[in-house]
Amino acid sequence: MLTVEHLETAVDRGEIDTVIVAIVDMQGRLQGKRFHARHFVDEVLEHGTEGCNYLLAVDVEMNTVDGYEMSSWARGYGDFAMIPDFSTLRRIPWFPATALVIADLKWLDHTPVPASPRQILQAQLARLADAGYRSFAGTELEFVAYRDSYEEAYRKGYRDLVPANQFNADYSLLQTARIEPLLRRIRNDMYGAGLTPESAKGECNLGQHEIAFRFAESLTAADHHVIYKNGAKEIAAQEGVSITFMAKPNAREGNSCHIHFSLQGLDGTHVGYGDGPGHMSPLMASAVAGMIATMREFTLLFAPNINSYKRYQAGSFAPTAVRWGTDNRTCALRLVGHSPASLRIENRVPGADVNPYLAIAGLVAGALHGIEHGLTLEDEYTGNAYTDESAPHVPANLRDALALWEGSDIARAAFGDEVVAHYANNARVELAAFDAAVTDWELVRGFERL
Structure with a gap:
């Protein structure tokens, strides 16, 4: 496991060059982005990142489908915020110089996303x-x-x-x-x-x-x-x-x-x-x-x-x-x-x-x-x-x-x-x-x- 301070030190020393930010979708899969570690420390660490809200409104094949209130073509498939939970920050040994953190989802006005699996359990x-x-x-x-x-x-x-x-x-x-x-x-x-x-x-x-x-x-x-x-x-x-x-x-x-x-x-x-x-x-x-x-x-x-x-x-x-x-x-x-x-x-x-x-x-x-x-x-x-x-x-x-x-x-x-x-x-x-x-x-x- 890593603290934020450990991560910053490891990035400065070149020991970590990639940080994965992952969310959990409806199917229980990890979805997200890989960041260059320097950019993660300089920007994402404080502000988080964003991702398309269709990630909680697709089928197992990642097809966009109808019937979801929170995400659709009519709503324009906008973004939600991915806010890292730093208690989950850790090294991933099966990839070199890589860390991973799980993020919670919020709408861009900082309200919760009730259908997010991690939020359902937290509730x-x-x-x-x-x-x-x-x-x-x-x-x-x-x-x-x-x-x-x-x-x-x-x-x-x-x-x-x-x-x-x-x-x-x-x-x-x-x-x-x-x-x-x-x-x-x-x-x-x-x-x-x-x-x-x-x-x-x-x-x-x-x-x-x-x-x-x-x-x-x-x-x-x-x-x-x-x-x-x-x-x-x-x-x-x-x-x-x-x-x-x-x-x-x-x-x-x-x-x-x-x-x-x-x-x-x-x-x-x-x-x-x-x-x-x-x-x-x-x-x-x-x-x-x-x-x-x-x-x-x-x-x-x-x-x-x-x-x-x-x-x-x-x-x-x-x-x-x-x-x-x-x-x-x-x-x-x-x-x-x-x-x-x-x-x-x-x-x-x-x-x-x-x-x-x-x-x-x-x-x-x-x-x-x-x-x-x-x-x-x-x-x-x-x-x-x-x-x-x-x-x-x-x-x-x-x-x-x-x-x-x-x-x-x-x-x-x-x-x-x-x-x-x-x-x-x-x-x-x-x-x-x-x-x-x-x-x-x-x-x-x-x-x-x-």
């Missing part, structure tokens, strides 16, 4: 602080690695790629050794960027791996998530290979992003621990009850894309039933930890395509809903939740999730009408694009056979 954390609590989170991102470069994968139409491992490598030291040079570089470079890597392990899909990082306060955890995800792709590209964080890149196991979440008092007390079920305090039990009560209506925040919903299959380790259980991986919410410091809830619904700011904001808003309304937690589920036909279920597709999100009074009360409308439009844009596409599945079934 929920402010609500949580007003109630007397703060939250911590850790995100566990899985990816699938291929021997093909990104350019080769594109030329192949992302078909017939060569996975980094040829069979299930879950916990296999032999198989993870095949790709350890890449995993080691990612771990070490992330440590050099101020993150705290804990471990790397193989997963079930061919070439699938997970690198876990230490939990942090929720905003920092989300910042670390996007820096890692973007940086891991950049490092893979430098190594001539590719990795994907798609939720379901093929018919085998999908890429999850389990999110661990805990609460503390503003004074650092472990308010989640107590004598209740699973060692939860009444406060934590109400928070988990709120997460369950809002899970279906907030699923759009946990599963934002068409492909996200392909993970939710029985027996896949991706949940279908909105239940909670102690160390039960068949439930949407898994209670983990046995001490005041370690007790936490794990949300198993998100895939690796999730925007962490939106997902953690959803967990905070759900917890606050439960706490504010004193909700009573249902009994834990102790069996195979995939077979529980009486349970509410995770929405089966993006269309159902959109309807639940748009119709949610809880979402409107927590996030505001502008945020609900903005992300509803994003879902409609993706649905329209998918509905107009002709898929490989249709060609195989219909080209000759029909």
